[in-house]
Amino acid sequence: MHGSKHEDGDHSTPEPDERSKGWPRVLLSLAIVGMMAGLMIGRLTAPEERVLEQVEVVQDGLDLWFNEAPKLHGENVEGTVALLFQAEGKAQRGQLDVQGKPVAWRVQKSEQGLLLTVVAARPLHGQWAGAEDAGRWRVQVRLHE
Structure with a gap:
């Protein structure tokens, strides 16, 4: 067996690869298309973000308007009222009257929400x-002394 010529199917060099060199590109393209389709489906099925749209001062209290129902945890703590909403929104502050006396309120961002x-x-x-x-x-x- 001198050289690389074929002799009865036995030779010293491997046969040329018959597979297409485009196969890795096809697999990569399928992976990218699948990932993009998954991202679009995930975006369509994701829940809408809850947002504080407006704070209204009313008699003896506040009305807070959201685009959807937020999760809420509230407490009366040592004479103050604290409510934590799992929502997004901007920081705000103001005053209102409760039984003719001034009361201050403030909405601020925290790690858990507003x-x-x-x-x-x-x-x-x-x-x-x-x-x-x-x-x-x-x-x-609604607030009272």
């Missing part, structure tokens, strides 16, 4: 309830 804090010079107590209203979600916070 924190509403209501503080006055005297101890406050609050009740809150959420309900759907006109296609949006309203959380009513």
Whole structure:
């Protein structure tokens, strides 16, 4: 067996590869198309982000308007009212009157979401309830001494 010529199918050099060199490109293209389709489906099925749209001052309380119902945890802590919403929104602050006396409120961002804090010079107590209203979600916070 001198050289690389074929002799009865036995030779010293391997036969040329018959497979197409485009096969890796086809597999890569299929992987990219599959990933893009998965991202689009995930984007369509992802829940909409909850957003605080508006804070209204009403008599003896606040009305907070969201695009969807947020998860809510609230407490009356040592004369202040604190509510934590799992939602996005901008920081806000203001004042309102409860039984003719001034009360300060503030919405601020925290690691868990939005924190509403209501503080006055005297101890406050609050009740809150959420309900759907006109296609949006309203959380009513009512305060009393």
